[in-house]
Amino acid sequence: MLDGFKKMNDETKEKIIGGFAFSSIISTILALIPAAFSTIGSAIGLIKSSQASKGEIKVKDFSAKWENDSSNIGYSVGFHYCI
Numbered sequence: 070m071l072d073g074f075k076k077m078n079d080e081t082k083e084k085i086i087g088g089f090a091f092s093s094i095i096s097t098i099l100a101l102i103p104a105a106f107s108t109i110g111s112a113i114g115l116i117k118s119s120q121a122s123k124g125e126i127k128v129k130d131f132s133a134k135w136e137n138d139s140s141n142i143g144y145s146v147g148f149h150y151c152i
Contacts, residue, residue, distance in 0.1 A: 118124050125134045 118126060122137045123135070126132065
């Protein structure tokens, strides 16, 4: 079954191992790029919403509303739990 294989010389082995290490680094970097963009986008959205005069944030188990007018400064937080 394993007939016909020849022993590889050291120079060829080093080229293959080096190429594999390089390609694994590149694939790791490419896999992290979407996560980085998602994190940056979420941070920008949070900053924009915190600077808005009026808004609401709703997440699965948390919601927050605010109005920063000169006459009415309010902050309302509601928690909803499902059992």
